Amino acid sequence: MKVKQQAGIAFITAMLLCGALAASTVARQLSPHVSNAPSIFDGIVKNPAGSVEISTAELRTALEESSAIVLDARPYEEYAVSHIPGARTVSGKPGTTPALYVADVSDVAKTIPDKGQPLILYCNGLYCGRSERFADELTNAGYRDIRRYQLGAPGWRALARLRRFDPPFCDFRKASD
16 A cells, blocks of 8 residues: 555544544533533524514523513413413403404503513414514513513423423323323
């Protein structure tokens, strides 16, 4: 074998070893056993709406610490069937159709006069625009600290099955078992 061939083989071997080492490092970083690994509970949808989105972990913390008021942007009938524990229902804006339903800001203004109060809104998940429309209306009414949980009630229920949250925040076993 010539020196150039030996050098080429050595170079390719070194590159393969470096690639394997790099892949191993990335795999360790993504491992569920590593405490700083990304988590589905920390993910957000990154919807281009005007209001800020929060993750499941952030919503859970807000519920545990009572650091924000959680408002369900769905009609009462949907809230009554299932809602995120601790969330408040808001009556619908008069004159809206079911397709363009939006919660009534005047109902919020009666019970939450502080426009700086942190509010978290949710509805029926990814393709439901109710929390976005409600956030826009609240912003127009002067509320300043509005965040949305874009995964909504369905996302909360699904993720609760993956990682059993401590009751009362998300124990759906009684209702579905």
